[in-house]
Amino acid sequence: MRREAHSKLMKQINEGNFVFTGELEPVKTTKLDEVIEGARILKDHVVAINITDNPTAFGYMNALVPSYMIQREAGVEAVYQMTTRDRNRLGLISDVLAAGALGIKNILALTGDHTTVGDTPQAKPVFDLDSATFVYMLRKMMDEGVDLNNNQIEDPPKFSIGIAAAPNADPLEPELLKIKRKVDLGIDFIQTQCVYSAEQAQNFLEAASFLKTPILIGIAPFKSISMMDWMIKFVPGIKVPKEIEEILRKAKKIGGKQAVYEANVEIFGEMLKEIRKTTTAAGIHTMAIGFEWIVPKIIERAGL
Amino acid sequence: MIIVKRKPLEEILEMTKDFKKLLILGCDGCASIIQVGGERQARILKLLLEMGQKIKGNGKLKAQAISILRQCDRQIATSSLDPIIAEYDAVVSLSCGVGVQTIADLYKGKLIIPAINTHFLGMHDTKAEKFYEMCLACGDCLLFETGGVCPLTRCAKSLLNGPCGGQASGKCEVGGWQNDCAWVLIYNRLKARNQLDLFGKFRMPRDYRVSGHPRELGGEKENEEGKT
């Protein structure tokens, strides 16, 4: 059974369009200019944009406000990311209701990185719910119009619900079984963490095909060589093929920053083309924080 | 077992500096088994305190070291301490926080000084000489479903429906991928037993009232049955 699509993103997916989503990160600031500017850059190339919620447990601006503002100011749909790390179920209910009031159409339900990996490691982690129990609560709120304790909600909200997946998880089976729990609860789409080859995407999509859920494959071009080095060193589960590493390093040596950008367009453009051609991905989730302008170039290079 | 560790000597010296007659009270329960708070450790602490206060010029301290079977048992504690406690200005307890509070509750006029930090309910790994936290005493045990591995305690996020995206090669993002991911342990155990259906089961949001502080159990009835 296909659920009703409550967002443009889900409508496009259901219509069989190959979709693109983007990602923006409100940071430690009271200014919204950059996020709105990023949304304007991405607007004509993606159907919706994720707004991150204190990513890697850094204390940033609340994601709901920029989610609302990019819809209002830039006219592009938001995927409001919500982690269960910083709020208990009361806090989550409040924000979900507020998101409904502000016309948010998509929620990405996440557990969230642990507080100890962030910029305020002394903080008390919450995790009252996890991403699965959060999805359960969202469905109850939307489908039954009640909260976890069956208290009535006036004008229940409507969202399309997404979750994240780790395509390179090792072992993969517990990851898949975990996703299955949430699929059974009722989610609409999945966005994956980044892959660095069409093959990685293909392998995951095949393993996850039993879930029968639209999957957007995550890609994250490298803003710089130092960012790549950092990712390789500190983010286990990220598998950057040697040849990509070498091409980018070489580009940096020969042509500096600009050449790295161009190499990114080449590498990720090709990868996208391949993913589109050879896999069952429902679309691509692009993460190019701070250099969103590269996303249209990559999509163009892929001929999509 | 309750896993405890002795406080730094400096801290204990500071807390005891105003007293001249101290009872250094060891506990033969958990604290003794892991060789932190038994009779031997009480005797060592006595010597250290006497020496320390002398070096610090705090005058002559007269301490006596003993240990009792269990400080958390009111009956055991009263039968051992009633005859002698009046002789001391204060008691330095080498038991967990439960023992310290039991003694403090029994002798409300006496200052009971904790010489121990209470860490967790855990297991001793004799090979690596390490202790591992195993149980949060949540009040609603689900070990049956999780292959005998407690996700509330051993998953850094206490997830009921893990693993999270932070596991890599079976290790947890918390602590830099050194510790085992509890949910991969659970997966391996259940898989080996052909019980992956239990792994795939969705677990509902917990009722945190069950583990809300402060907790009490039983009532008059249980007391009548002899559990004072």
Ligand code: SF4
């Ligand atoms: S589920 Fe975990 S915390 Fe709760 S009683 Fe069992 S072992 Fe202890």
Ligand code: SF4
């Ligand atoms: S990596 Fe495993 S143990 Fe660590 S927080 Fe995630 S699920 Fe829990």
